[in-house]
Amino acid sequence: MFTKLYVAHMKALLKTRGQLALTLLMPVLLAIFFGFQIKMSDRKPDLGVIVQSRAPASEAFAKAMEESRLFKITRLGVNADLAEALSRDRLEAALIIPDLSSGGSLKLIFDEKRPERLQSTPPRVSAFVQSYNLTLANAQQSIDFKISGLHGPLQASYNYLLPGIIVFGVVLGSMATGTSQVAGLRQRGVFKRLMVTPLSARSFFLADMVSRGTIVLLQVGLVLAVGIIGYDLERGWDLAWIPVLAVLGTLVFFSIGYFLAAATDNPDTSAGIASTVSFLLVFASGALPTNVFPAVVDRALKYLPVTPMVNAMRGVVIDKTGPFSATPFDTAVLIAWFVVTLVLAVVFFKFKEPARKT
Amino acid sequence: MQDLKPAAVAVKQLVKVFSGPDKGELRAVDDVSFEIAQGEVFGLLGPNGAGKTTTLEIVEGIQHATSGEVRVMGYDVATHGKDIKPLIGVQLQSSAFFERLPLDHLLVLYGSFYGVKADAEALLSSVGLLEKRSSLLSKLSGGQARRFSIAACMVSDPQIVFLDEPTSGLDPQARRSIWDQVNELRSKDKTVVLTTHYMDEAEVLCDRVGIIDHGQIKALDTPLKLVQALDSAYHIRFTSTGPVPTEDLQSLPGAVRISSSSNGSATRYDLEVANPGPILEGFTRIMGTGLREAADLRIEPSTLEDVFLSLTGRELRD
Numbered sequence: 001m002f003t004k005l006y007v008a009h010m011k012a013l014l015k016t017r018g019q020l021a022l023t024l025l026m027p028v029l030l031a032i033f034f035g036f037q038i039k040m041s042d043r044k045p046d047l048g049v050i051v052q053s054r055a056p057a058s059e060a061f062a063k064a065m066e067e068s069r070l071f072k073i074t075r076l077g078v079n080a081d082l083a084e085a086l087s088r089d090r091l092e093a094a095l096i097i098p099d100l101s102s103g104g105s106l107k108l109i110f111d112e113k114r115p116e117r118l119q120s121t122p123p124r125v126s127a128f129v130q131s132y133n134l135t136l137a138n139a140q141q142s143i144d145f146k147i148s149g150l151h152g153p154l155q156a157s158y159n160y161l162l163p164g165i166i167v168f169g170v171v172l173g174s175m176a177t178g179t180s181q182v183a184g185l186r187q188r189g190v191f192k193r194l195m196v197t198p199l200s201a202r203s204f205f206l207a208d209m210v211s212r213g214t215i216v217l218l219q220v221g222l223v224l225a226v227g228i229i230g231y232d233l234e235r236g237w238d239l240a241w242i243p244v245l246a247v248l249g250t251l252v253f254f255s256i257g258y259f260l261a262a263a264t265d266n267p268d269t270s271a272g273i274a275s276t277v278s279f280l281l282v283f284a285s286g287a288l289p290t291n292v293f294p295a296v297v298d299r300a301l302k303y304l305p306v307t308p309m310v311n312a313m314r315g316v317v318i319d320k321t322g323p324f325s326a327t328p329f330d331t332a333v334l335i336a337w338f339v340v341t342l343v344l345a346v347v348f349f350k351f352k353e354p355a356r357k358t
Numbered sequence: 359m360q361d362l363k364p365a366a367v368a369v370k371q372l373v374k375v376f377s378g379p380d381k382g383e384l385r386a387v388d389d390v391s392f393e394i395a396q397g398e399v400f401g402l403l404g405p406n407g408a409g410k411t412t413t414l415e416i417v418e419g420i421q422h423a424t425s426g427e428v429r430v431m432g433y434d435v436a437t438h439g440k441d442i443k444p445l446i447g448v449q450l451q452s453s454a455f456f457e458r459l460p461l462d463h464l465l466v467l468y469g470s471f472y473g474v475k476a477d478a479e480a481l482l483s484s485v486g487l488l489e490k491r492s493s494l495l496s497k498l499s500g501g502q503a504r505r506f507s508i509a510a511c512m513v514s515d516p517q518i519v520f521l522d523e524p525t526s527g528l529d530p531q532a533r534r535s536i537w538d539q540v541n542e543l544r545s546k547d548k549t550v551v552l553t554t555h556y557m558d559e560a561e562v563l564c565d566r567v568g569i570i571d572h573g574q575i576k577a578l579d580t581p582l583k584l585v586q587a588l589d590s591a592y593h594i595r596f597t598s599t600g601p602v603p604t605e606d607l608q609s610l611p612g613a614v615r616i617s618s619s620s621n622g623s624a625t626r627y628d629l630e631v632a633n634p635g636p637i638l639e640g641f642t643r644i645m646g647t648g649l650r651e652a653a654d655l656r657i658e659p660s661t662l663e664d665v666f667l668s669l670t671g672r673e674l675r676d
Contacts, residue, residue, distance in 0.1 A: 194471070198440065
């Protein structure tokens with residue numbers, strides 16, 4: 001029985017060519033693409049360095065870093081504005097070198113709102129420090145280093161997790177599952193049945209969007225509750241912005257899902273496409289290294305909707321201001337996505353399917 | 359006095375062409391014209407792939423015509439789809455509904471699409487499903503699901519009801535139950551348009567039938583007149599254990615054709631004739647010569663199935 005069932009499943013899978021192509025080719029293409037980019041890229045992490053002491057040990061360490069082939073060092077002044085320095089250019093982190101002759105620790109500082117910029121810097125710094133300690137040959141005290149966020153020690157870590165968790169839930173709940181459900185309804189003939197009633201496709205679309213928005217609000221409530229009850233979610237920011245941004249994101253991803261579902265009449269293919277698009281969007285938000293790409297591609301990826309949504313939420317929970325004041329550009333991009341995707345979904349979504357039955 | 363009521367459905371020179379890169383051009387509906395009067399039960403008969411569902415779906419507004427004109431209660435389907443939808447109830451081949459809702463909720467939901475508060479209990483009761491009102495569609499048998507889909511297309515009390523192969527795949531009891539539903543609709547003066555490939559169904563239910571094949575209407579009339587128009591209105595069927603001179607039978611006046619099938623020990627004959635009266639004397643004489651025995655002798659009138667086969671042929675279709 002199992003063998004027959006297995007063969008039947010394999011036949012079904014092989015006949016769903018769209019999904020098969022996506023399933024097999026996408027990981028291969030991504031592996032080839034990333035492998036090529038990483039192989040071709042000898043780019044060193046851009047590291048800002050602040051030497052706080054003129055002590056010979058500190059200067060020697062800074063000089064050794066500059067001479068190493070591991071980093072591209074930018075010297076910053078002692079009084080440099082770190083937040084400003086980390087937000088401009090492509091500095092991934094800043095290393096503060098104290099008076100090493102008196103046993104101080106190095107401090108690697110990054111912008112918590114843009115963790116994707118950190119990329120490979122900590123392991124490189126760690127490797128360099130270990131190597132450097134060996135050259136000291138017990139002559140001095142070993143050097144150690146700590147990683148810190150721009151806004152202080154990473155104590156309220158749930159604040160940094162919160163935007164990512166909510167965005168993941170929104171993408172999953174509104175686009176990834178929604179797309180295949182919509183295609184499934186079409187395949188089962190539900191839309192055909194609705195077509196012969198006075199119900200318009202637009203009404204159906206809006207009702208579905210609102211219902212998914214409701215689920216997302218429940219989801220956001222649960223995530224916030226877990227943070228407040230279990231993880232000392234740091235407050236002091238306007239809680240109302242999170243559901244507002246989550247709903248805005250839902251509308252964007254839901255509309256993308258409907259647009260994708262309108263383009264395919266097979267739930268399996270739709271699911272594959274939705275999964276791939278979800279992956280690309282999450283990847284583009286910084287879950288995977290994007291700085292291996294040329295700067296223009298890296299920058300373009302940031303305009304995909306996940307990134308502005310994450311940034312807008314980070315503006316709320318980390319900067320503790322509204323999204324329009326903390327991240328006005330990201331918020332504007334998110335709203336633009338909402339308008340464009342909503343129009344696309346409303347224009348292209350139809351109850352109809354291609355039919356040849358006679 | 360002239361009847362001023364518009365035809366429930368008026369189809370004029372309807373053409374539907376499908377084209378695809380791999381299959382070329384398919385003329386699924388080819389210059390089809392017919393009218394259905396209000397209160398009439400009209401059947402579209404045809405083999406699989408004949409074009410009946412496509413024709414019906416164009417009338418319902420699900421598909422667009424390539425050319426031609428379709429009017430429903432006087433409204434042009436191409437331009438007045440919104441006006442037509444409240445007037446029609448459509449039962450599709452697939453029983454496609456939202457899966458997670460019980461039957462009574464589904465009917466209320468569908469009623470809301472028409473802006474009416476559906477009386478779910480009355481509708482379910484009319485199709486004998488009141489005790490199933492809290493069940494999910496997936497828990498119903500095929501016949502029950504089909505009856506529910508008829509109830510669902512009645513939520514808005516439509517003037518025209520479209521039933522696309524309503525009894526396809528059902529057992530005899532379930533079929534008879536659906537027939538009762540159709541007769542119930544007839545008694546309420548509803549116009550019923552149905553497709554089927556069951557000849558007995560069309561003969562019993564329909565005031566008129568149109569036989570469609572290769573996208574064209576081959577014949578359209580009442581079942582009785584269609585049968586009467588056949589050149590062989592009767593069948594003389596019998597079984598013989600000995601050889602029968604079929605050439606002699608075929609040469610009898612009024613004999614149209616003869617066919618036979620053998621099971622080894624006996625042969626079953628079917629002699630199609632225009633009128634059995636004048637032929638019986640000659641038939642008895644031929645069978646008496648050589649003392650042949652004609653067992654199970656029956657004289658039966660032709661049916662709609664004979665009309666159908668004479669118009670569409672006997673070869674199997676996909």
